[in-house]
Amino acid sequence: MTLTATNDRNTVSDVQPTPGTGAAGLVAREVCAWFSGRLVLEGVTLAMPRSTVTALIGPSGCGKSTFLRILNRMHELVPGAQLAGSVELDGTDIYAGRLRATDTRRNIGMVFQKPNPFPAMSIYDNVLSGLKFSRISVSDRDALVEVSLTKAGLWNEVKNRMRELGGALSGGQQQRLCIARALAVEPRVLLMDEPCSALDPTSTARIEQTIADIADEVTVVIVTHNMQQAQRVSDVCAFFLAAENEPGRIIEAGPTDVIFGSPTDERTSDYVHGRFG
Amino acid sequence: MTTLAPTSSSTAAPPLPPTPRRIGAPLRPRDFGWADAGILAASLLSSFLLVWVVFYQVTLLSGIFGFLLCWYAAFLALYWVVTTQVVDRQAATDRTATVVVVTGAFLVLGIVAFIVGWVTWKGVGHLHTNLFVKDMSHFVPADRNVLHQIGVLHAIVGTVEQVGIAAAIGVPVAVTTAVFLNEVGGRGTRIVRTVVTAMSGLPSIVAGVFVYSILVETSVSRYSGFLASLALFILILPSVTRTTEEVLRIVPGGLREASLALGASEFRTVWSVVLPTARSGMITASLLGIAIAVGETAPLIFTSFGNNNMNVNPFHGAQAALPLVLYDFVRQPQGALIDLAYATAFILLALVLILFVLARVLGRQRSTSGALRARLRSVLRPSARSGGSENPSPVGGRAGRPPLEILTVSPNPKEPLLP
Amino acid sequence: MAIATETVGPGRAPLTPATIRNDRRKGDRVFRGFARGTGYATLVLLFLIGLFLFIEGWPAIHVAGWHFFTTSGFQTIGKTKHFGVEASLYGTVVVALVALAVGTPVAIATALFLTEYAPRRLRPFMIAVVDLAAAIPSVIYGLWAIYELQPNVVGISGWMSRHLSWIPIFKVATPQVNASLFIAGLVVGIMIVPIIASVTREVFSLTPPGEKEGALALGATRSAMIRRVVLPFGRGGMISAVMLGMGRALGETIAVVIILSESFFISPHILQSGGTTVAQLIAVHFGQGGRLGTQALLFAGLVLFAVTLAINLAASAIVSRSRSGAGVDL
Ligand SMILES: Nc1ncnc2c1ncn2[C@@H]1O[C@H](COP(=O)(O)OP(=O)(O)OP(=O)(O)O)[C@@H](O)[C@H]1O
Numbered sequence A: 001m002t003l004t005a006t007n008d009r010n011t012v013s014d015v016q017p018t019p020g021t022g023a024a025g026l027v028a029r030e031v032c033a034w035f036s037g038r039l040v041l042e043g044v045t046l047a048m049p050r051s052t053v054t055a056l057i058g059p060s061g062c063g064k065s066t067f068l069r070i071l072n073r074m075h076e077l078v079p080g081a082q083l084a085g086s087v088e089l090d091g092t093d094i095y096a097g098r099l100r101a102t103d104t105r106r107n108i109g110m111v112f113q114k115p116n117p118f119p120a121m122s123i124y125d126n127v128l129s130g131l132k133f134s135r136i137s138v139s140d141r142d143a144l145v146e147v148s149l150t151k152a153g154l155w156n157e158v159k160n161r162m163r164e165l166g167g168a169l170s171g172g173q174q175q176r177l178c179i180a181r182a183l184a185v186e187p188r189v190l191l192m193d194e195p196c197s198a199l200d201p202t203s204t205a206r207i208e209q210t211i212a213d214i215a216d217e218v219t220v221v222i223v224t225h226n227m228q229q230a231q232r233v234s235d236v237c238a239f240f241l242a243a244e245n246e247p248g249r250i251i252e253a254g255p256t257d258v259i260f261g262s263p264t265d266e267r268t269s270d271y272v273h274g275r276f277g
Numbered sequence B: 001m002t003t004l005a006p007t008s009s010s011t012a013a014p015p016l017p018p019t020p021r022r023i024g025a026p027l028r029p030r031d032f033g034w035a036d037a038g039i040l041a042a043s044l045l046s047s048f049l050l051v052w053v054v055f056y057q058v059t060l061l062s063g064i065f066g067f068l069l070c071w072y073a074a075f076l077a078l079y080w081v082v083t084t085q086v087v088d089r090q091a092a093t094d095r096t097a098t099v100v101v102v103t104g105a106f107l108v109l110g111i112v113a114f115i116v117g118w119v120t121w122k123g124v125g126h127l128h129t130n131l132f133v134k135d136m137s138h139f140v141p142a143d144r145n146v147l148h149q150i151g152v153l154h155a156i157v158g159t160v161e162q163v164g165i166a167a168a169i170g171v172p173v174a175v176t177t178a179v180f181l182n183e184v185g186g187r188g189t190r191i192v193r194t195v196v197t198a199m200s201g202l203p204s205i206v207a208g209v210f211v212y213s214i215l216v217e218t219s220v221s222r223y224s225g226f227l228a229s230l231a232l233f234i235l236i237l238p239s240v241t242r243t244t245e246e247v248l249r250i251v252p253g254g255l256r257e258a259s260l261a262l263g264a265s266e267f268r269t270v271w272s273v274v275l276p277t278a279r280s281g282m283i284t285a286s287l288l289g290i291a292i293a294v295g296e297t298a299p300l301i302f303t304s305f306g307n308n309n310m311n312v313n314p315f316h317g318a319q320a321a322l323p324l325v326l327y328d329f330v331r332q333p334q335g336a337l338i339d340l341a342y343a344t345a346f347i348l349l350a351l352v353l354i355l356f357v358l359a360r361v362l363g364r365q366r367s368t369s370g371a372l373r374a375r376l377r378s379v380l381r382p383s384a385r386s387g388g389s390e391n392p393s394p395v396g397g398r399a400g401r402p403p404l405e406i407l408t409v410s411p412n413p414k415e416p417l418l419p
Numbered sequence C: 001m002a003i004a005t006e007t008v009g010p011g012r013a014p015l016t017p018a019t020i021r022n023d024r025r026k027g028d029r030v031f032r033g034f035a036r037g038t039g040y041a042t043l044v045l046l047f048l049i050g051l052f053l054f055i056e057g058w059p060a061i062h063v064a065g066w067h068f069f070t071t072s073g074f075q076t077i078g079k080t081k082h083f084g085v086e087a088s089l090y091g092t093v094v095v096a097l098v099a100l101a102v103g104t105p106v107a108i109a110t111a112l113f114l115t116e117y118a119p120r121r122l123r124p125f126m127i128a129v130v131d132l133a134a135a136i137p138s139v140i141y142g143l144w145a146i147y148e149l150q151p152n153v154v155g156i157s158g159w160m161s162r163h164l165s166w167i168p169i170f171k172v173a174t175p176q177v178n179a180s181l182f183i184a185g186l187v188v189g190i191m192i193v194p195i196i197a198s199v200t201r202e203v204f205s206l207t208p209p210g211e212k213e214g215a216l217a218l219g220a221t222r223s224a225m226i227r228r229v230v231l232p233f234g235r236g237g238m239i240s241a242v243m244l245g246m247g248r249a250l251g252e253t254i255a256v257v258i259i260l261s262e263s264f265f266i267s268p269h270i271l272q273s274g275g276t277t278v279a280q281l282i283a284v285h286f287g288q289g290g291r292l293g294t295q296a297l298l299f300a301g302l303v304l305f306a307v308t309l310a311i312n313l314a315a316s317a318i319v320s321r322s323r324s325g326a327g328v329d330l
């Protein structure tokens, strides 16, 4: 990894950040990203207001996933990955050293494209895994599991099979289990990278319902290739585009109905109407 | 070619049942019919008779081994010559090559079956309860009734203790090394991997003399079971490390990401997600390492040394072990001792076999998701990789090898394209 | 701080990556350090093996000088000291060569069978059996060899010595043909088959299916396809598998001790009774010969260690450089 340790860690790491609760706003400023020295994302500035659903759209390879992973410090896990710019969680720069990467990630949860429940853990343990990892104790685990699974719209389907392994569920159920797992640590922001791309329409509808239900408590940022889905679930929309051999940029961002109804940029209009990409 | 509609041949031949044809079933090529089997059998028989006459009647040789060898050579030559009369040269060469390959493989299977069967057959008859409850403190080599006075309990205890301690040190160290190689990474992985690989070829006797050179010379008690454990540890470490690393490699990277995205630390990710996911594979790796350690003799000569009396303390004084006792019996082949040797060999082999079977069974069980299990299986039994049936998904795993799709065309060029 | 946000003016992207502060928790740094330390410990272990054998064995070289390598025998007590590993090294090499001559063809046939011929359902079982062959203790191989293999082999040994004696290595000076380097090599050859077979099988299974299909599509028979595609592809892997097997053969102790009757006489007649290997020398004479004897044996152990290490390192270098070996760990 290219991350280099600086020796001021003792002075700051003792400062225990006190993340608030409830949905938080995210602001990315002038974010740039490199993979092995190749610039793939340039000057991305985007506000993702508290308790809204932000959709990131754009053709394949324009850097949406990269941007999303920068928002919760997953980007730096890729060998050879570098970045510049800042990301603020309710005004605190997550890269400025006040928050640890692990704390950041607990506050900013993530759901991946491919459902990835922990195969060696039961459904129950999967939901509680985040708490276990962070050594957070809760008074009523069962209640938390039920609440998280209910929020994710999975409770009724699995309430009688809590002890089964996470891998024993269908793909759509697994994805909702991953959402429940992410919600159980009560993140303030939830990042979702094409969460429905591996799922059937019914499961997709359920997850969209889940997103609508949780939007009050947690800010959602979702990457999607499905224009209808972006229109259905999001309040704010950002259109990414990378010209050939150039890094990805945000072409246009704004309220979803504006982006889809009357975009100012021709490329946005072409893309949302399916004329390219 | 594989989807030929049977309807086209319906007028000429009875309709084929709608079962899928077995493709690439090598022992049953399509054009290998009764006539070919007849040639095979005839070649076998005539070469047998020929060699029997020459071998036993003309040259007056003895020994089944030489006979089999000559028979085989004569058979191959005869078979090739006869098949060239029926099919073309290339096909004849192909068939002869098939015979060579098949006999080579069955020779190995045969030897393993021979050894296991022979030891069992010879050993079971001499099993005696005394073996499991007595030691050799009343051992008088010249005594004909030796079987009723001595046992190998002291050796069983020694082996269990020595191998147990070796595994208790070796498995955690091996897993930690594998975690370093696959999860932590960074500087030094290459050289450590190279050294671990090189160490897996270390002769076991060298491990023994090494431990002797550092410890026996200096320590108060010259020999002990613990020193044997150290030597066995050196032998277990590389193999368990390498297999564990292979298993860790197939844990999908997505699981690590999911764990980190939940705010888990790296240690938590490894401890709570990666290792449990790889658990069954690691158990297999460890049990295989232990199974091999159980049978190691050479390093024990220099470390636990052997002892006719029971010594339950692995940290003090010479201690017996099953392979050592067996080695002693084999070197002093006097009547009854041979029987003891067979019985001991059976106990030792049974122990190895149990560990071996256990390793296979546990490796198959209770893992994880289907895809992961398939990949795990293909790592533990690498050739399953070439079988298209368990096509692992290329998720995660840094050096994930491309799954191979074995040939789906019929390998037989002579088969007509249309009936 | 770490990210140079101050330098970011609006509209002007900073085109240098920022340094991200490494903010691992203490626990994680301890964990990484511990794992790394454990990994490095194996390096230290290998180094220590060489070092201790050298330190403890050196006094013997001090006495014998380089004659250690040109003397055969183990006379370390008394006035005339006469010890060295010449005959032992010779015997070690002969046993290993015989073992390779016997084991390699069988192992490669087995590997080909397992990858190209075996019915898919039988394959896992057969692989398990071959793996089991590697787990059978060498003392049991020895026991089997002396009671079952040797009695059946001496016949062919005797026959070869009578009828093929125009080939120098098959000549015998004494009529005894048991307990010979040849029979020891035969046993060791059987023992190294699973090792060579498992590495070659792995390499063969990596042959690109496209190339195999290409050959078959041109009308090649299966054996022609193997000869033109699989074997050339797997050549590097086969070479290193053979070297790996040779490393094992050089170090095999117990089975050799059981079969071979010790003799320090260097003779090219491998069929005739008697011989010695380095490992046998160490195992048989351990505890005899006083302090000097022990030192001589430890130095012999160092020689064995150095030779096998060199061979194993060369084997892994060959396999990792060959086309087929890119994904194979030895
Ligand atoms: N691990 C990596 N190493 C090197 N380059 C990468 C890596 N991941 C992504 N890239 C490159 O970064 C660019 C942006 O990739 P990213 O995955 O962010 O695109 P995306 O918008 O999410 O595409 P998609 O819609 O297909 O998921 C691409 O050009 C891609 O090739």
Ligand SMILES: [Mg+2]
Pocket (backbone or CB within 6 Å): A064, A065, A066, A193
């Ligand atoms: Mg993406």
